[in-house]
Amino acid sequence: MKINKSVEQAIYVLLILALQKDGEPLKSRVLSAHLKVSDSYLKKILMKLKKGGLIVASASKNGGYQLDQFKLDRLLKEDAVGRIDWVE
Numbered sequence: 001m002k003i004n005k006s007v008e009q010a011i012y013v014l015l016i017l018a019l020q021k022d023g024e025p026l027k028s029r030v031l032s033a034h035l036k037v038s039d040s041y042l043k044k045i046l047m048k049l050k051k052g053g054l055i056v057a058s059a060s061k062n063g064g065y066q067l068d069q070f071k072l073d074r075l076l077k078e079d080a081v082g083r084i085d086w087v088e
Contacts, residue, residue, distance in 0.1 A: 024066075
C-alpha cells in the first residue's frame with residue numbers, strides 16, 4: 001500500500017509529538033527541521049491534524065504543537081472496542 005507524502009509526514013509528526021518528554025510542545029520550525037521539509041509545507045499538515053482534533057496548538061513563547069491526548073485516547077479505545085466486537 002502506498003501512501004502520499006503528506007500522510008507520511010503527518011504520521012511522523014504524530015510519532016515525534018508522542019515521544020516528547022512530558023508532552024512538551026514543539027514549534028513548527030523544529031518539526032520541519034527534523035523532518036527536512038519546509039515550514040510552510042509542514043504548517044499545512046499541522047493545520048489538518050489540528051482540524052482533525054489530533055493535535056492542539058498554543059501560540060506563546062513556550063507554545064507549539066502537542067498531541068491532544070484526551071482525544072487520541074478516546075479514539076484508540078473506540079477503535080480497540082470496534083475491532084474486538086468485529087472479531088467475534
